[in-house]
Amino acid sequence: MSMMLLKILLEVIFLSIVFLHITRKNYDAAVAYGVQSLAVVLVIVNAYLQNHDILLILIALLTLIIKVILAPLFFTRLIKKHALNISVNTYLNISATLIMIVVLSAIAHSSKLAPITTLIPENQTLLALSLSAMLLSLFLIVNRQGAFSQIIGILSFENSIVAFTLLSGLEQSTALQFGIIFDIIIWIIIATTFISMLYKHFGTLNVTTIKNLKD
Amino acid sequence: MELLIIISTFLIAAVIGLLTKRRRLIESAAIIAAAIALTETIFIVMKIAAGQTYQVGKLFGIDALGALIILVVAILNLATSLYAIDYLRRETAKNIIGVNRPRQFFILLNLFSMAMYLAVSAQNPILAWISIEATTLSTAFLISFYNKPSAMEAAWKYLIINSVGLLLGFFGTMLYFVSLLHGNEAGLASWQNILENAGRIDPFIAKIAFIFVLIGYGTKVGLAPMHTWKPDAYGKAPSPIGAMFSGALLPVAFYIILKFRVITDSIVDPIFTQNLLIAFGLISIIFPAFIIMVVKDYKRLLAYSSIENAGVIALGFGFGGLGALAAILHMIFHSLIKAALFYLSGNLMLKYNSAKIENIKGAIKVLPWTSSLFLVGFFAITGAPPFGVFFTKLIVFATGFYTHPKISALALFLVAVLFIGFFRQAMLMFFSEKPTDITVEKEDFSLIGPAMSLLLIVLILSFYQPAFFQTLINNAVAIY
Numbered sequence: 179m180s181m182m183l184l185k186i187l188l189e190v191i192f193l194s195i196v197f198l199h200i201t202r203k204n205y206d207a208a209v210a211y212g213v214q215s216l217a218v219v220l221v222i223v224n225a226y227l228q229n230h231d232i233l234l235i236l237i238a239l240l241t242l243i244i245k246v247i248l249a250p251l252f253f254t255r256l257i258k259k260h261a262l263n264i265s266v267n268t269y270l271n272i273s274a275t276l277i278m279i280v281v282l283s284a285i286a287h288s289s290k291l292a293p294i295t296t297l298i299p300e301n302q303t304l305l306a307l308s309l310s311a312m313l314l315s316l317f318l319i320v321n322r323q324g325a326f327s328q329i330i331g332i333l334s335f336e337n338s339i340v341a342f343t344l345l346s347g348l349e350q351s352t353a354l355q356f357g358i359i360f361d362i363i364i365w366i367i368i369a370t371t372f373i374s375m376l377y378k379h380f381g382t383l384n385v386t387t388i389k390n391l392k393d
Numbered sequence: 394m395e396l397l398i399i400i401s402t403f404l405i406a407a408v409i410g411l412l413t414k415r416r417r418l419i420e421s422a423a424i425i426a427a428a429i430a431l432t433e434t435i436f437i438v439m440k441i442a443a444g445q446t447y448q449v450g451k452l453f454g455i456d457a458l459g460a461l462i463i464l465v466v467a468i469l470n471l472a473t474s475l476y477a478i479d480y481l482r483r484e485t486a487k488n489i490i491g492v493n494r495p496r497q498f499f500i501l502l503n504l505f506s507m508a509m510y511l512a513v514s515a516q517n518p519i520l521a522w523i524s525i526e527a528t529t530l531s532t533a534f535l536i537s538f539y540n541k542p543s544a545m546e547a548a549w550k551y552l553i554i555n556s557v558g559l560l561l562g563f564f565g566t567m568l569y570f571v572s573l574l575h576g577n578e579a580g581l582a583s584w585q586n587i588l589e590n591a592g593r594i595d596p597f598i599a600k601i602a603f604i605f606v607l608i609g610y611g612t613k614v615g616l617a618p619m620h621t622w623k624p625d626a627y628g629k630a631p632s633p634i635g636a637m638f639s640g641a642l643l644p645v646a647f648y649i650i651l652k653f654r655v656i657t658d659s660i661v662d663p664i665f666t667q668n669l670l671i672a673f674g675l676i677s678i679i680f681p682a683f684i685i686m687v688v689k690d691y692k693r694l695l696a697y698s699s700i701e702n703a704g705v706i707a708l709g710f711g712f713g714g715l716g717a718l719a720a721i722l723h724m725i726f727h728s729l730i731k732a733a734l735f736y737l738s739g740n741l742m743l744k745y746n747s748a749k750i751e752n753i754k755g756a757i758k759v760l761p762w763t764s765s766l767f768l769v770g771f772f773a774i775t776g777a778p779p780f781g782v783f784f785t786k787l788i789v790f791a792t793g794f795y796t797h798p799k800i801s802a803l804a805l806f807l808v809a810v811l812f813i814g815f816f817r818q819a820m821l822m823f824f825s826e827k828p829t830d831i832t833v834e835k836e837d838f839s840l841i842g843p844a845m846s847l848l849l850i851v852l853i854l855s856f857y858q859p860a861f862f863q864t865l866i867n868n869a870v871a872i873y
Contacts, residue, residue: 293597297571312564319557328553335560339567348570351581357523364530365556372533372549379542388546 181300184224184345188307190217191341195314195334199275199321204265207330208253215245218337225344233352237359244363249333252370253326260377266324266384275321282317286310297346304345311338325376325383329369336362395433396449396514402426402433403507410500414493420478423499427471430506434467442861451581453514457868458721462648463513465728466641468850470506472843476736477502477633479839483743484631490539498538498631504531505637509645516583518566521649522559525613528642529555536630547625554622555612562609568602569594569656584652591659599660606653607669613646616707617677620700624688627696628748632739635692639699640732644724647706651873654710663713670711675800677704682807685814690748692738694818695731698774701811702727708804709789710873716792718870723785727774729851730782733844734770737763740840741822745831750818755827762836764823766844771819773851775812781855 194214198207219242226234257263268275285291286309295305315338319331342348373383380388406426410419441447441460448454455463481495508531512524529552537548572590573582591599612619627635654666681697681704688694702723709720738748740763745753757764773780776787786808793801827833854862 293595294568294601297574297598316557319553325549332553332556332560335557339560339564342564343567346571347574348567353581354517354519354523357520361523361526361530365526368530368533369552372537372545372552375537375545376549379545385549388542388549 184221184304185307187217187220187224188304188311188341188345190214191337192307192311192314195311195318195338196279198318198327198330198334199268199279199314200272202265204257204262204324204326205254207265207327208250208257211253211330211333212246212250214334214337215241215249218340219246221341221344231352237352237355240356240359244359244366245333245337248363249366252366253330256326256370256373260374262326262377262383265322265327266382266386268321269323270321278317278321279314282313283310286313297348301345305342308338308342308345312342323384323386325373325385325388328385329366329373332369333362333366394449395437396447396453396455396510399430399433399510400507402429403503403510407500407503407507410496410503414496416492416495419496419499420474423474423503424471424478426503427467427474427506430510431467431471434463438464438865439861442864448516449514451583452516452520453511454516454583455514456872457865458648458651458873459513461721461725461862461865461869462644463510465644465725466506466509466513468847469637469640469728469732470502472732472736472847473633473636474499474502476636476739476840476843477631479837480631480633480736480739480743487743487746494538498535501531501535502634502637505535506641509641512645513648516585517581518569518584518587518649518652521652522563522566525562525610525646525649526556526559528613528645529559532630532634532638532642535634536626538631538634539629541629544629547622547629551622551626554619558609558612558619560609561605562612565602565605565607565609565653568598568605569653571595571598584656588656588659591656594660596661599657600665603653603657603666604669607650607673610646610650610653611673614643614650614703615677615696615700616673616703617680617700620677620680623700624693624696627699627735628690628693632692632735632742635695635738636732636735639695639735640728643699643703644728647703647724651710655873667711667713670707671797671800674704674707674709674711675804677701677707678804678807678811682810682814685811686817688814688818689750691741691750691753691818691822692735692748694750694815695734695738698734698811698815699727699731701808702731702774705786705789705804705808708793708800709785712789712792712796712801714792716789717873718866719785719788719792721866721869721873722781723789726781726785726851726854729847730770730774730780733847733851734767734774736840736844736847737767737770740836741767743840750822753822754825755823755831757823758827759831759833760836762841763844766841766848768819768823769848770844771815773848775815776808779852779855781851784855 194210197210219238222238287306295302315335406422409422438460484490508524508527512521515521533548533552537544572587572593615623681701706720706724709716776782790801790805
């Protein structure tokens with residue numbers, strides 16, 4: 179796969195997270211996560227084309243089934259079931275959010291972090307993009323007031339780490355990758371179950387209004 | 394072989410819970426699994442103390458500190474299973490939980506214990522990460538066990554904070570694999586492989602990686618400022634689970650941090666990791682010291698005490714030398730005492746139906762055994778002589794006075810504040826006038842026996858440490 183195509187895939191991952199910051203519709207967020215995961219699947223396929231490890235195809239297939247098909251399906255069903263289409267607010271307004279996105283992207287591309295982004299020198303741009311995606315995902319988790327957005331943020335963070343490790347040559351044995359994917363599927367099931375339970379108990383997914391815990 | 398038996402036993406006990414609704418069978422399976430696990434663990438511990446290496450294939454192995462930690466996990470798992478049977482029966486009788494809930498409890502408890510064994514014995518850092526993540530997944534529903542809004546919120550907070558923390562830890566973990574980037578050791582690389590090739594890691598990357606690992610696994614340990622999930626989770630989870638969190642999970646997660654520390658110290662000046670551990674240790678003592686006087690819930694009080702003790706352990710490892718030895722002992726003592734305190738808090742909960750300190754009056758007259766043991770545990774955990782924690786805290790701070798006198802003095806002052814705060818709260822619960830509507834009943838051994846046994850073990854270990862125990866401690870200090 180050409181470097182140009184890889185760059186496009188990383189840009190898709192990065193832009194999907196920027197989109198997650200901007201969108202106010204949970205349904206769009208679920209779709210954006212699916213698209214982002216599809217880009218990750220293609221990055222895994224790229225790793226297969228380089229290593230010719232047939233198990234990587236299995237990993238790609240599993241990722242496709244779990245993250246591209248099942249997870250967005252879970253999420254859209256959840257959104258429909260509880261009529262959660264509109265996401266709750268962010269702590270920062272849209273302008274401040276966009277400024278933060280620029281700042282975090284600049285940090286990821288800064289020379290200070292060059293030892294990390296130059297693990298494979300020819301992939302520097304790609305690794306810097308992955309690092310930006312990681313930082314933006316973390317920011318998404320803390321900036322959004324909705325439990326659903328927090329889930330998407332965590333999963334985006336995980337996708338960004340996967341992309342980073344694949345492009346930096348740090349990927350693990352396929353057996354361990356199966357273990358990680360197994361963890362992720364269980365995590366998705368548990369998190370979506372909790373979302374349902376939270377909604378049942380509180381009638382909202384806005385974490386700022388869920389305040390039963392006090393000293 | 395022993396490790397395989399332990400893992401299989403936990404799995405079988407969990408599967409039995411899935412297949413049947415017969416409560417006695419599920420309870421028996423949990424007790425038998427815990428007893429087998431403890432027996433097999435003792436065999437493992439004795440082998441390691443005798444100087445043998447314990448390795449199961451390429452994927453699993455246990456060193457001296459790992460042996461001590463799995464011994465603690467095994468003891469607590471048995472004590473918790475024994476305690477939980479009667480505890481949950483009483484909660485069922487009071488209609489606090491449904492008749493089928495203990496089934497869920499024991500299935501998840503077995504999976505939780507299994508995950509902790511795997512985390513300690515995993516020879517590959519990613520496998521260790523997967524196992525630690527599994528502890529989060531297996532316990533989230535135990536925190537929301539009572540199905541109340543506050544429990545649900547605590548469980549959500551736990552799930553989100555720990556998941557983010559562990560992903561940060563995962564990224565840090567992956568950065569250590571830079572050491573194998575251009576070699577042939579990729580794949581199921583072990584801690585040892587990474588250590589042997591650590592020289593290939595850029596010192597800057599090693600520092601970044603350790604910061605991520607410390608924040609990630611430190612979240613699981615409950616080190617401040619990543620501790621925010623802890624008081625909520627401990628406060629809302631059933632008391633036996635609080636015991637497992639504080640007593641078993643804390644040392645397991647700390648152990649992973651120490652594994653990475655060894656690698657990092659071989660790349661950069663050890664002062665880097667020392668300073669980080671000291672900083673996080675001190676912050677972990679500062680936070681509880683500020684809040685201890687205003688805590689209104691006795692299970693949260695125990696949680697803040699756990700954060701403080703995690704801080705003392707971090708300080709001990711940070712100061713190094715004798716401090717590290719004291720930190721290991723402190724870790725063991727804290728686990729046993731804190732688990733006992735959680736069981737006893739469960740007894741208070743059963744009697745008074747409240748976790749609020751203001752609602753617990755005259756406990757010494759209502760539950761004399763529970764109250765007396767709680768006071769013993771309180772004095773033990775706060776570092777009163779003759780308990781071992783007195784000596785471990787003394788050694789940690791004395792070591793610190795040589796290298797970091799101001800930090801040690803501050804930490805010592807804060808520990809004294811915590812003692813006063815804890816003491817004040819305990820006095821309010823035990824020595825006030827008993828409410829007229831609370832009747833005095835005979836306390837069953839099933840509810841006080843596990844706590845009594847753990848406190849007895851601590852008392853014995855405070856004065857006499859068997860040869861195998863000393864060998865393991867010394868070997869652990871040599872590595873960590």
